[in-house]
Amino acid sequence: MGRVYNFSAGPAVLPEEVLRQCANDMMDYKGTGMSVMEMSHRTKMFEDILGRAEADLRELMGIPSNYKVFFVQGGGFQQFAAVPMNLTVNGVADYIDTGNWSNKALKEARKYTDVHVIASSEDKTYTYIPDVSDLSVDENADYVYICQNNTIFGTKYKELPNTKGKTLVADVSSMFLSEPMDVEKYGVIYAGVQKNAGPAGLVAVIVREDLLRDDLPAYVPTMLKWKTQADAGSLYNTPNCWAIYVCGLVFDWIKRTGGLEAMKERNEKKAKVLYDFLDESSMFKGMVVKEYRSLMNIPFVTGDKELDALFCKEADAAGLVNVKGHRVVGGMRASLYNAMPIEGAQRLVEFMKEFERTH
Amino acid sequence: MGRVYNFSAGPAVLPEEVLRQCANDMMDYKGTGMSVMEMSHRTKMFEDILGRAEADLRELMGIPSNYKVFFVQGGGFQQFAAVPMNLTVNGVADYIDTGNWSNKALKEARKYTDVHVIASSEDKTYTYIPDVSDLSVDENADYVYICQNNTIFGTKYKELPNTKGKTLVADVSSMFLSEPMDVEKYGVIYAGVQKNAGPAGLVAVIVREDLLRDDLPAYVPTMLKWKTQADAGSLYNTPNCWAIYVCGLVFDWIKRTGGLEAMKERNEKKAKVLYDFLDESSMFKGMVVKEYRSLMNIPFVTGDKELDALFCKEADAAGLVNVKGHRVVGGMRASLYNAMPIEGAQRLVEFMKEFERTH
Numbered sequence: 001m002g003r004v005y006n007f008s009a010g011p012a013v014l015p016e017e018v019l020r021q022c023a024n025d026m027m028d029y030k031g032t033g034m035s036v037m038e039m040s041h042r043t044k045m046f047e048d049i050l051g052r053a054e055a056d057l058r059e060l061m062g063i064p065s066n067y068k069v070f071f072v073q074g075g076g077f078q079q080f081a082a083v084p085m086n087l088t089v090n091g092v093a094d095y096i097d098t099g100n101w102s103n104k105a106l107k108e109a110r111k112y113t114d115v116h117v118i119a120s121s122e123d124k125t126y127t128y129i130p131d132v133s134d135l136s137v138d139e140n141a142d143y144v145y146i147c148q149n150n151t152i153f154g155t156k157y158k159e160l161p162n163t164k165g166k167t168l169v170a171d172v173s174s175m176f177l178s179e180p181m182d183v184e185k186y187g188v189i190y191a192g193v194q195k196n197a198g199p200a201g202l203v204a205v206i207v208r209e210d211l212l213r214d215d216l217p218a219y220v221p222t223m224l225k226w227k228t229q230a231d232a233g234s235l236y237n238t239p240n241c242w243a244i245y246v247c248g249l250v251f252d253w254i255k256r257t258g259g260l261e262a263m264k265e266r267n268e269k270k271a272k273v274l275y276d277f278l279d280e281s282s283m284f285k286g287m288v289v290k291e292y293r294s295l296m297n298i299p300f301v302t303g304d305k306e307l308d309a310l311f312c313k314e315a316d317a318a319g320l321v322n323v324k325g326h327r328v329v330g331g332m333r334a335s336l337y338n339a340m341p342i343e344g345a346q347r348l349v350e351f352m353k354e355f356e357r358t359h
Numbered sequence: 360m361g362r363v364y365n366f367s368a369g370p371a372v373l374p375e376e377v378l379r380q381c382a383n384d385m386m387d388y389k390g391t392g393m394s395v396m397e398m399s400h401r402t403k404m405f406e407d408i409l410g411r412a413e414a415d416l417r418e419l420m421g422i423p424s425n426y427k428v429f430f431v432q433g434g435g436f437q438q439f440a441a442v443p444m445n446l447t448v449n450g451v452a453d454y455i456d457t458g459n460w461s462n463k464a465l466k467e468a469r470k471y472t473d474v475h476v477i478a479s480s481e482d483k484t485y486t487y488i489p490d491v492s493d494l495s496v497d498e499n500a501d502y503v504y505i506c507q508n509n510t511i512f513g514t515k516y517k518e519l520p521n522t523k524g525k526t527l528v529a530d531v532s533s534m535f536l537s538e539p540m541d542v543e544k545y546g547v548i549y550a551g552v553q554k555n556a557g558p559a560g561l562v563a564v565i566v567r568e569d570l571l572r573d574d575l576p577a578y579v580p581t582m583l584k585w586k587t588q589a590d591a592g593s594l595y596n597t598p599n600c601w602a603i604y605v606c607g608l609v610f611d612w613i614k615r616t617g618g619l620e621a622m623k624e625r626n627e628k629k630a631k632v633l634y635d636f637l638d639e640s641s642m643f644k645g646m647v648v649k650e651y652r653s654l655m656n657i658p659f660v661t662g663d664k665e666l667d668a669l670f671c672k673e674a675d676a677a678g679l680v681n682v683k684g685h686r687v688v689g690g691m692r693a694s695l696y697n698a699m700p701i702e703g704a705q706r707l708v709e710f711m712k713e714f715e716r717t718h
Contacts, residue, residue, distance in 0.1 A: 004392030008399040011600060016386070019394050023385035026378050033363030033678065035378050037558035037605065040367040040681055073432035073560055074582050077596040081580035111577050194597055199396035201432055201560045201599030218470050219578040221440035223433050237436040238553055240560030241370060242601060246396065319392065322399055 005344035007334040008322035009151050009297055010174065010195035015339045018249040036245045041238050049241075050234060053248035057204065060251060060260055063183050066209050068230035071202055071247075072223070073240055076101065076173055076192045079203060080108035082224045083145065083169055083188065085216060090140040094118045094166070098155060099126040100328055101171060102147040112217075113142065119161075126153040128289040132161035143167040143187060149175035149294050151195070152326040154287070154333065156294040160185055167211065174296050176204070177254060178338060179264035187211050193243065196296070196337045197250050202243035205229070254338065263338050267295045270336045273345040274298050283307075283356040287329075301331030308332060311355055320348050364703035366693040367681035368510050368656055369533065369554035374698045377608040395604045400597050408600075409593060412607035416563065419610060419619055422542050425568050427589035430561055430603055431582070435460065435532055435551045438562060439467035441583045442504065442528055442547065444575060449499040453477045453525070457514060458485040459687055460530060461506040472501065478520075485512040487648040491520035502526040502546060508534035508653050510554070511685040513646070513692070515653040519544055526570065533655050535563070536613060537697060538623035546570050552602065555655070555696045556609050561602035564588070613697065622697050626654045629695045632704040633657050642666075642715040646688075660690030667691060670714055679707050 006013040029036050032045055039046045054069050063069060072078070083105070084093060093113045095106040097120040106115050116138055119130035137144060144163040149156045151174040160168065167187030176191035183189065188207050194200035205226065212227040222228055228236055234244070254263060275293060278286040278300055286293070286300050302308050308331050312324045325331040336345055365372040388395050391404055398405045413428050422428060431437070442464070443452060452472045454465040456479035465474050475497055478489040496503060503522040508515045510533040519527065526546030535550035542548065547566050553559035564585065571586040581587055587595055593603070613622060634652060637645040637659055645652070645659050661667050667690050671683045684690040695704055 002392060003386065006393050006397055008397065008402075011396060011398055011400065011597065013397050014394065019385050019396075022394075023382045026382035026385075027362065027375070033361060033680070034365050035373065035381075037370060037378075038365055038367065038372050039370055041370065041559065043367075043681070073434065073599075074437070075432065075596045078433070078580065078582045081582065085580075108581060111580075192597065199599075199601045200400065200597040201602065217578075219576075221437065221444075221470075221580070221583065222467060223437045223440065224580065237434045238370065238551065238559040240432075240558075240599060240602075242558045243560065243599075321392070322402070 004319045004321045005340070005347055006321050007336070007340070007344070007348070009326070009333060009335045010192070011200045012195050012335055012337050013339045014198070014246070015250065015253050018246065018253055021249055022246060037242050039241065041235060041241055046241060049245050049248055053244055053251060056248065056251035056255060060177060060254055061181060061183055063206060067183060068207050068209060068212060070205050070229045071234045071239055071244055072205060072229055073201060073203070075203060076171055076190070077104070077108070078224065079171070079190050079205070080105040081111070082226065083143070084109040084112035085220045085224055086213065086226045087142045087167065087169070087188070087211065088113045090142050092116060092138050092140045092142060094135070094138050094141045094144045096120070096130065096132065096144070096146050096161060097122060098129055098147055099150040099153045101150065101152070102145070105145060105147065105171065109145070116141070118144070126150065126155065127287050129155050129157050129292040132157070132159070135161060137164040137166055141166045143169045145169045147171045149296055151297050152328055154294045154297045154299040155292045158291055175294070177260060177263065178267050178296055180260040193247050198247035199243050201240045202247065266342070267336065267338065270340065270342050270345045271295045271298065273342065273349055274334060274336070277349045277352060281352065281356060283359070284352055296337060297333060297335045299325055299329055299331060299333040305330065307359065310359070314355065315348070315351060318351055320351055323348070363678045363680045364699070364706060365680050366695070366699070366703070366707070368685070368692060368694045369551070370559045371554050371694055371696050372698045373557070373605070374609065374612050377605065377612055380608050381605065396601050398600065400594060400600050405600060408604050408607055412603055412610060415607065415610035415614060419536060419613055420540060420542055422565060426542060427566050427568060427571060429564050429588045430593045430598055431564060431588055432560060432562070432599055434562060435530055435549070436463070436467070437583065438530070438549050438564070439464040440470070441585065442502070443468040443471035444579045444583055445572065445585045446501045446526065446528070446547070446570065447472045448501050451475060451497050451499045451501060453494070453497050453500045453503045455479070455489065455491065455503070455505050455520060456481060457488055457506055458509040458512045460509065460511070461504070464504060464506065464530065468504070475500070477503070485509065485514065486646050488514050488516050488651045491516070491518070494520060496523040496525055500525045502528045504528045506530045508655055510656050511687055513653045513656045513658040514651045517650055534653070536619060536622065537626050537655055539619040552606050557606035558602050560599045561606065625701070626695065626697065629699065629701050629704045630654045630657065632701065632708055633693060633695070636708045636711060640711065640715060642718070643711055655696060656692060656694050658684055658688055658690060658692040664689065666718065669718070673714065674707070674710060677710055679710055682707070
């Protein structure tokens, strides 16, 4: 079988060029006589890989020098605990609940701080983003937390919340590097890389320096303390070296293909192919309020569960794989990450049209 | 450059056959049209990879059915916190200090429990393993902790401690799968896989079922709770899928080349090549008391720091790489993990002989 169009929400499609490089480097990375997987993380060759990855990420996102960047393990879920562990001073945190992941984050945070849910779109099964222009931000809030792109429900903030001076913390996993971001508006940004930048098992964390503290509660495990990880430059213990290497190749690929402005333009074109069809189709419907539609994750349904299942099965057989929706939402979902070529979106829409005609 | 002999202590050499398979599978894993890095962890194809890896590990180590096996992120260091978080009931734990890693483990444990160091080899810079046949095990000890093979100092327990009925917890990272183990003698075994089984970023944890508890202190992050990880079969959140896949290939390679008995025999032969030379050389000396010598990590010195540095440099140029000792010990260290062929040990000894003759 040739390569398929893989619409998985994550782990997800990677650029073919990056995969080819991984295969080429496998037995002998740049004349070292070994694979990147076999390299001590304390060697110059690995430090070069890590240093270049960080530098490229800084360049791509325009990360100011007063922000630290580090790569850790444990997934977004581990950051759900790390966020309150590292930021709690007053003992209150404000969360905006826009779906599954912000909800899991706030539940984990309740172990460590008082959580106030200051806005939620649960009332309409998370199909929109609440108005965040004038929220009741707590006077003592240590931070305001958002999940900026909601992988499962397919929504994205069109503007950032007015935090009234409080630190903004954002999980940007499923929109990481899909468009430019103004890093200075955030105190903390983190992203599991397995959606848009690399293989699973690595989180990129970006923290404004003044938020890195030494005086954390005694129960905080060393591995979850951001200052320790930042001070050690991702090398406090052995990191996920392979994932850092692959991310570095992806960062380089993004740079060479035009950076985040170009990514955004391509991603808008790709998403438009599918959204335009959803708007005109009589069989397939998107569920999200238009202005909050995600560029990356597009859920849709036929309204008939059996038909949904048949569609997924037939799409799969046609090489359009992993279009099954998340179990929480059902139906279908197409994730159109950076590495998905526009031909993938076009082929999917052609297939949907044909399916609509014949069923 | 061709492949080198890589004596790194970890991340470390992997079987060439495994690397070749990784390269071959890169663009299209078994006709799926995608790389393992691009696969959702919730798909049947990845569940097969995970299921086979666990089954092969169970078969290789003879893990009884009342033990759970799961794969987590964060390295051994994260387990240094997870061990006391998951096992503390009475609030006392006994540690045996045999070097850098047991020492870091006990320091992290002090955040969560009273730590009693019931034996130590610090008095002779960790060049031996203390007598562990009749220790003052605390009546209330929740567990007795050891690091069974000491990567930096090159020692290994020749027999397990008499824990007087208490639960034995062992970090076996640098001897993982290098020889058979009697799993039933342990309550908990864990290993960072990056030394003898795969790439960095994954820890294999083996826990006797009755030690998996739900009633942990409120501050324990979900990701560090063993029961959560065990119940979810390593899929509570997105695991390090790539590392699980590579480990699976290594487990399969070990099975096909004779299992752990065969590994032990080969490892003993390999280590003997180097130890025999160290015993007769007038320039190079091992530092470890003979009966506690590790099969995996062999530190040695010339006694002259400049000569040590010259040796490392010339060895490197000769394709015998990463023989520099850990900064804590200095000198040299040759790690002879499963994937190091005996020719590597032989070539190293020939090179040492030549170096001794000419310097």
